Amino acid sequence: MIVETRVASPTRLEHRAAIYSALPNLLHLVLSQVQAAADRGEPVALIVEPDVEREVRARFGAAAGLMILPPPEAAARGSGQTVATHLARELRELAGVTGRVSFVMQHEPRLDGTDGAYWTELDAAVNVALADLPITMTCLFPAIAMQPEIDRAVRWNHPQLIESGLPLTNPDHLPPDEVIAAAPAPPLPQLGPAQQRLVFTPWELHAVRAAVADVARRVSLDEQRAEDLVIAVNEIATNAVEYGAGDAEVLLWASLDGLICEVHNTGHLTQPLPGLQPPHPGDPRGRGIWIARQLCDLLHIWNDRDGTHVRIHAIC
Amino acid sequence: MLTRVTPGDHACAAFDSDQQLAEIASDFVADGLVRQEKVCFLDDEGAADAMLRRLSEDLGDVPSYLASGQLAIVPQEATRASFEGPAEELLDVISESITAALDQGLAGFRLTGQLTWAAQRSAGVSLADYDLALDRIWADCPVSVLCPYDTRRLPPGEIEQLRGLHRIELVAPAIFDDGLLRITQSSRFVLRLAGEVDHSNRSTVLGVVESTLDNALRSTERSDEVRLNLTSLRFLDVAAAHQLVQAAEAFPVSHRLVLAGVRPLLQRLLDRCGAAFAPQLVIQGSARP
Numbered sequence: 001m002i003v004e005t006r007v008a009s010p011t012r013l014e015h016r017a018a019i020y021s022a023l024p025n026l027l028h029l030v031l032s033q034v035q036a037a038a039d040r041g042e043p044v045a046l047i048v049e050p051d052v053e054r055e056v057r058a059r060f061g062a063a064a065g066l067m068i069l070p071p072p073e074a075a076a077r078g079s080g081q082t083v084a085t086h087l088a089r090e091l092r093e094l095a096g097v098t099g100r101v102s103f104v105m106q107h108e109p110r111l112d113g114t115d116g117a118y119w120t121e122l123d124a125a126v127n128v129a130l131a132d133l134p135i136t137m138t139c140l141f142p143a144i145a146m147q148p149e150i151d152r153a154v155r156w157n158h159p160q161l162i163e164s165g166l167p168l169t170n171p172d173h174l175p176p177d178e179v180i181a182a183a184p185a186p187p188l189p190q191l192g193p194a195q196q197r198l199v200f201t202p203w204e205l206h207a208v209r210a211a212v213a214d215v216a217r218r219v220s221l222d223e224q225r226a227e228d229l230v231i232a233v234n235e236i237a238t239n240a241v242e243y244g245a246g247d248a249e250v251l252l253w254a255s256l257d258g259l260i261c262e263v264h265n266t267g268h269l270t271q272p273l274p275g276l277q278p279p280h281p282g283d284p285r286g287r288g289i290w291i292a293r294q295l296c297d298l299l300h301i302w303n304d305r306d307g308t309h310v311r312i313h314a315i316c
Numbered sequence: 317m318l319t320r321v322t323p324g325d326h327a328c329a330a331f332d333s334d335q336q337l338a339e340i341a342s343d344f345v346a347d348g349l350v351r352q353e354k355v356c357f358l359d360d361e362g363a364a365d366a367m368l369r370r371l372s373e374d375l376g377d378v379p380s381y382l383a384s385g386q387l388a389i390v391p392q393e394a395t396r397a398s399f400e401g402p403a404e405e406l407l408d409v410i411s412e413s414i415t416a417a418l419d420q421g422l423a424g425f426r427l428t429g430q431l432t433w434a435a436q437r438s439a440g441v442s443l444a445d446y447d448l449a450l451d452r453i454w455a456d457c458p459v460s461v462l463c464p465y466d467t468r469r470l471p472p473g474e475i476e477q478l479r480g481l482h483r484i485e486l487v488a489p490a491i492f493d494d495g496l497l498r499i500t501q502s503s504r505f506v507l508r509l510a511g512e513v514d515h516s517n518r519s520t521v522l523g524v525v526e527s528t529l530d531n532a533l534r535s536t537e538r539s540d541e542v543r544l545n546l547t548s549l550r551f552l553d554v555a556a557a558h559q560l561v562q563a564a565e566a567f568p569v570s571h572r573l574v575l576a577g578v579r580p581l582l583q584r585l586l587d588r589c590g591a592a593f594a595p596q597l598v599i600q601g602s603a604r605p
Contacts, residue, residue: 202515
């Protein structure tokens with residue numbers, strides 16, 4: 001008999017938002033968060049604009065355990081669930097070493113897209129991906145950027161709102177499933193015609209793997225990356241034929257920077273943001289998408305009337 | 317029926333999957349190379365690639381055998397051209413090759429290949445005539461020939477006729493073979509998996525592992541492990557990897573599930589599926605890339 005010896009985290013994600021009006025107000029918010037974390041002896045991870053980063057460094061130096069996280073990688077932009085996956089990976093590793101971590105993330109207008117829906121998806125995905133981690137996450141949004149979508153991102157996804165320096169319970173907060181049901185993950189911009197298209201059944205997954213491996217060789221992905229990508233696409237393709245209705249379709253593009261793959265099927269997800277949390281060791285389900293997400297630079301899942309769609313991007 | 321061909325034998329083998337052809341041809345070729353014989357493989361439809369891959373997994377340094385000329389692959393075009401000409405031409409070439417190999421000090425000569433195209437030709441000398449002629453030319457030489465016949469593509473009557481021309485039929489029994497994955501039993505508690513495990517066949521793999529464990533537990537041989545040789549396993553999906561880990565966790569503490577010849581790809585996948593937390597699971601890496 002196996003006895004699990006893992007220790008449950010004593011606390012979970014604390015996710016709150018604050019609205020700032022101008023740079024001095026933003027600076028005050030960030031510095032106060034860093035100071036509070038330093039007082040608690042917690043390391044602080046930051047994604048903030050350069051002016052703020054300089055000021056924080058000048059004020060605290062390295063003493064406060066400051067870590068500046070990079071902005072989302074180019075391939076992940078536009079996919080809140082992918083950015084949440086990458087954030088969770090970094091913060092999980094950090095929290096595993098240090099215990100509770102404070103994380104401050106500033107709104108970046110270049111990621112808004114056409115309507116700012118990215119932020120609704122990102123913060124909902126964060127609530128799933130970081131749920132079991134001892135992270136205190138503070139999201140900072142500028143008052144001038146409050147498009148309706150960003151306003152929803154703030155009100156629906158943050159259990160607490162910081163007002164006058166104090167975290168207050170947010171009565172509009174919704175569970176992530178309800179957020180995604182009301183504001184589904186947006187589709188990514190359409191690509192041109194695929195260079196290869198394959199319709200497949202559960203008995204033809206080997207043909208999907210062979211096609212992906214072939215394109216991976218053509219774009220010179222290194223051997224390990226190519227193998228990992230084949231695993232990732234196979235998992236998504238398996239889900240498509242296992243839970244979808246009828247055949248599924250895979251599309252492949254050899255891009256300048258790597259390989260892009262889409263898998264489409266006519267089924268609909270019961271779980272709107274699958275694979276964002278590591279599965280329980282004894283749980284036979286949900287592991288495939290989790291692992292696939294860990295292996296790709298982008299893995300974006302969206303639903304529409306036609307079914308479920310997944311785009312994967314692997315950079316050379 | 318035999319499982320090995322020895323010098324002087326002219327054997328046939330019926331196969332019904334590419335994995336099976338790779339297995340029987342590779343075994344035949346490996347035996348010849350180890351015996352210091354010249355080995356010639358008539359390639360067609362990419363069969364040589366599959367055979368060489370399997371040979372590399374089993375024997376290692378295949379490029380050195382190719383470089384020295386002890387192992388020769390006849391390309392598809394040359395294979396087909398040789399069956400389009402008069403039988404005497406092909407037999408002359410084979411005779412010269414046998415003589416040259418023996419002159420070089422090699423211990424014998426072996427010939428096999430993918431013969432499906434040759435068997436399906438509508439015109440020209442029949443394979444049966446080649447078989448009869450071959451028996452005449454090597455009467456006193458240390459020559460072995462293995463003629464594999466594809467049961468998926470050749471009519472049963474034709475295979476029966478060809479079988480009748482061979483004194484020996486090589487058999488390679490499998491527990492399971494769906495064309496994607498082939499499971500053979502090396503010994504009572506040792507299985508070899510060759511090919512790929514995915515959604516289409518993973519339940520079978522787990523069933524075979526469980527029944528083999530069941531046999532090990534009931535056995536009076538007191539075997540304390542079930543060994544899966546994964547040297548030729550090229551793909552395993554996440555659910556199958558997880559099922560193997562879970563299967564090991566379900567083993568009694570007295571028994572081990574040993575996964576041998578595990579490639580780095582599979583090792584990484586098993587790690588992600590919690591292999592480190594299953595004390596009854598032993599993973600042995602592949603010695604060859």
